[in-house]
Amino acid sequence: MAHCYHLPGAADASVGDELEITGSEAHHAVVARARPGEQLLVTSGDGVIAGVTVVSVDRKRVSVRVDSTERFEQRTPRVTLVQALAKTDRAEVGIAAATELGADAIVPWQASRSVSQWRGDKAERGVEKWRSAVTEAAKQSVRPFVPIVHPLMTTGDVCSMNEQLVVLHPEASSGIDAVPVDRDLALVVGPEGGVSAEERAQFAAAGAIEVKLGPEVLRTSTAGLAALAALSPALGRWHRG
Structure with a gap:
């Protein structure tokens, strides 16, 4: 599988266009020893994946030529993960893996029992850190859409969401087969204390x-x-049998 990079400019690219990968993405390509003639993938993050060929490489940019493009539609119903803040990096690990498994959006939730507390500037930094983790995971799994990471929400905010809320709880009387799959869902995951x-x-x-x-x-x-x-x-996302 070719390496995949995040390049928003790929959304409007046509076959034959030359694009530049810059910033941290270019650094990643250099570290991965990208070479002229090598074939890569780039994702726009909003529905387009393009196959490209490396034209030139230097320390700050990688020039590529577009060989093919494919536009994807958002899957429905959509699934949002409402993830309670957790200590250390457990929540961050969880949202990255959730991105690989197909979550369409992520909500950081300040639960009452969350050990981690995001206040003021810490909330902004935390959301940006989650967005970075989700973007990296989307590239790893070659996803055409990078999941949206919403601003920090309270319990009241979560209760106001339009999606069908599905609270995961070990004392629930119903199993996962009770979840309706004909509507958008929001899976609510509590913190370490539940x-x-x-x-x-x-x-x-x-x-x-x-x-x-x-x-x-x-x-x-x-x-x-x-x-x-x-x-x-x-949900029709994974093939049966």
Whole structure:
């Protein structure tokens, strides 16, 4: 598989056009020892993947010629991961893997039991860090769309979302097969301490469905991944058999 780079300019490119990969993406290409004549992939992040051939390389830019382009449509229904803030880098690891598994959008959630607290400038820095992690994961998995990372949300904000809320909780009475797959979904994953009783009540009042994935209690960084994987065949994203 050819290396993939994020290049927003690819969205309007035509076969034969020459484009420049610059900044951190050019640095990555240089580190990967890109050479003239090598074939790469570039993703615009908003629906286009282009096959390109390297024309020239220097330390600050990589010039490429467009050989082919393909435009993709957004998949429906869409799946958003509402990920509670977690200590260390667990949440960041989780959202990167969720991107590889097909999450269409990511919401950082300041849950009441989150050890990590994003306030003021820290919230802006945290969102930018998550966006960077998601972009890298989208390149790794050669996705035509880079998932949107929304600003930090409170429980009230999450309850106001238009998607069907699906709260993952080990004490839920229903399994993952209770999730409707004919509408946009928002999978809600709690922090290390779990979703509080007050938050569960708020979500229930907002029409949320509570489901569990099995007898095991999963980490905050893996629960969303398991749910995405379990739902993907029913959503038509993964082939059956």
